[in-house]
Amino acid sequence: MTFARPDHSSDLDTLPRMPAWVTSVRSETLEDVAFSSGAALNHLHLVLSRVDLPHALLRDRLALRAAEACVAFSDRPERAAELRDAVHLLRPGDLPGPAGEAYLAWRRGGERPMSIKVLGRALPTFEPGQIATWLDAGQGAPVARAAMVLEAVLTDATRADVAALILADAALAHALGWDHLVPLLAAGLKRADLRKRGEDLCLACHRALISSAVEAVRQASDLARRAAHLKAVAPKLRAKGAGNAVEMFLTRDAVAPSALPLPDRAARRLCDRLVALGAVRELTGRDGFRLYGV
Template sequence: MTKIRPKTSDAPMLVGPLPGWITAAPAETLEDAAFRSGAALAYLHMISGQEAVPQPLWRDRLALAAAEVCVGFSGRREGGHALRDALHLTRPGDHPGPAGAIFGQWSRAVARPISVAHLGKAMDGVSAERVALCLDAMGSNPVDRAAGVIEAVLAGLPRGETVALILADAVLAKSVGKEHILPLMSLGLKPRELRLREDALRLACHRAVLVGAGQAVPLAADLARRAARLQAVVPKLRAKGADRAVDLFLARDALAPGALLGFMSDRAARRLCDRLVDLGAVRELTGRDSFRLYGV
């Protein structure tokens, strides 16, 4: 299994807060908004190169936030706890429900590099032709291309908010030279803004990037600290397969002990999760005595 642990000892953590001037005041004009969103994307580009930040985990936790937004677009009220339960505690072959399906689409979309084949599989019922057209979107800058994708997708799929936002964030990431989707624009758009057109939609999308960056940057810093703490306790772990379990925790928003059964017993998996909680390296995310989920 490929190791994805961040290096934490060679260099200090370099993830500082997003500069205040980028988000201090509302961006009133399209030009101002484009300048600020470009600055935010440049800052995120720097963070995405930091080895201390567990990149797969960062993407997956932002995918949870994006899924919450999309669930809200559909008129449902499920929050993060319910989405995690739906995705991680549904039996194989069973449907996770509408909200769980939305989270599943986002989680699959961010897990692997951007491609027509992968995104077609991640989003149920979306043709490869539609994905390919979106990934080839044209525009004067990355955010404008992503805005054009939202407009085009919703013109053909009026209730396809989740598909539109996944593809928009895919185009945004691809346009700035990234291999994976980092949910950003999806975090800041309001339902009414998705129905805007042309310059009004582009302005909303530039503003949404600022909102998304405002969530993504502090999350990256927090996860870097948590990942360093998890890495520090690895020498204290004696369970067979503990290294592989740590790699999974650094890649997933949440895990049930059953996710570790491919390389350790059920009892060993539960004991390891509880041991990591005792060491302050992971958190139990549900507050329950059973059907527990754990995450960094």
């Protein structure tokens, strides 16, 4: 995303915090909930305007959260750890399975600037023309537009929860002037919400975006601090290819040592070194087939 840079953008302590009243006030009417979700989205927009945020990493982390929600909607048991394994430990020729496909769809939807081509790559079972038709169903204000797209997809393809939520987030992002899809709606909605229509669905989307925007702001603040620390320790790394490896950690939720641009042993040593420096974390708790992330 490209936004105007404020003068203090290099000072992480100035990242704006979500006002407490956004979540503390219990809103019941559509008008009140819409006001709160608008405030939450505006605040998130300010946070996303910061050039010192690891934007790709944030989107990837939110994609994992969205995929986890979608998998739960399908009554599947996989959660974040299994989704990471399904995607990041995938070998050439292997299939990721239904849960892994959901995660891959969310990652592909947000990793590049939005376009019908990018959304088609994320949702290969749907024709680009169909995707464009669904997106055109959204009209009006951003959240209302997203709700209308969500309803249009679920009306035509009742089991296409992942596609519906990805396209709804795409409609929201486009209406807000964001270059990239930011996964928000899925993690805030309940499975029963996906059966709602009209104003009831719009109300559910407003509520979902309040909680998801709050979480996205929290994640952004946390990742900004962690990314700054990783960049600070990067000069201490002597391994050839360490710079490219650091860039991978700054854009991906999880990285397997085998994916790094180093020989296997050097990659494992680099990961251990980064853990010792407090710059990345080992995410699995296993002795083998480990994954690392900021």
